[in-house]
Amino acid sequence: MPGVIENIIFVLVGIFITKLYSFLSRIIKSHISGRNKIKHQIEITINREFKINLKEGCGIEILRKGLVIEWNENVQKESYLNNDGDVVIKLSYENDKNLSRSFVKTLMLYLEEAFIPEAKPFIGIDLHDGCKFTLAKELTFRKDAETYRHFLSDYLSPMVQNDHKFEIMINNLDLMSRRGSFRSVFLRELYLLCEKGFLPNADMRKEAKEFLEFVWNIANKKEYFQERGEEPPLSFIKKYIKISIILVKKKTTQEIDRHICAVEHAFENGAKSVYVTGWGNENIKNTKRIAETLESRGHHRLCEISYNAELEDSILPALCIVFSQTQQKKTN
Helix, strand or coil, rough: HHHHHHHHHHHHHHHHHHHHHHHHHHHHHHHHHHHHHHHHHHHHHHHHHHHHHHHHHHHCCCCCCCEEEECCCCCCEEEEECCCCCCEEEEHHHCCCCCCCCCCCHHHHHHHHHHHHHHHHHHHHHHHHHHHHHHHHHHHHHHHHHHHHHHHHHHHHHHHHHHHHHHHHHHHHHHHHCCCCHHHHHHHHHHHCCCCCCCCCCCHHHHHHHHHHHHHHHHHEEEEEEECCCCCCCCEECCEEEEEEEEECCCCCCHHHHHHHHHHHHHHHHCCCCEEEECHHHHHHHHHHHHHHHHHEEEEEEEEEEEEECCCCCEEEEEEEEEEEEEEHHHC
């Protein structure tokens, strides 16, 4: 009899162990599957959607590094560059419970490594952080409400809570973002500034902040006019950054001809790039007409950027076509 009981117990224990093993295997597979799903969704969103969208918005590839996510039980160093030049983000297992929070954490770590890191000595850490946070705000807002809420509560709110200057900078960059000039003009020129071969210095950082004010004044042109009784300047010709902006807003042939003359006059005054911009369908058509004429005169079209501009209570399609001087002038 004792032998029978022992056999029964042995069988029951075996069944229990088998079921426990099966149960634990399913849990482990579920966690692995969940982590792989989170990894895939975040990598796809940043490597494809975000990078492509940013390139289209700037007319130039700002983020050149790819993203790779690794899961680790114990994370000491959260990010590094691998041999392929990609940014590797290490997420601990505790991050597999919330996709939105994991996305925001990954995005901020990625931008710290990938968003023009060489620009910090050129433009200053505070302005670099402002641009980085503005980009993150754009992407998380477009993604979904939960992701945006995590970004605000976990990152942006703590940053601006005790730093009034940074809060003002974020508000200014946010207005430029809604107008469309943050990407199409400001980020583009900051990126090109780092590509010109200058050595970073205090004058350059000062000029970068003056350029921020210049672009913001145009984005805030209605209030600028109310305060000063005049339109904001549309040319920024300094030591390192030399651009002009042409706002296409007239419909007559005579006014279109004046815009064309304004572009050529800007080049004569030292501009290296001219941003011809039209808001609304009619002005977009006129912007294209101006561009065709400029090309026929030998000016070089650098890129064409389409976006939506938030103007007061409406959102309008917009087009910005960037020109450089004639090919002959560029080679001299």
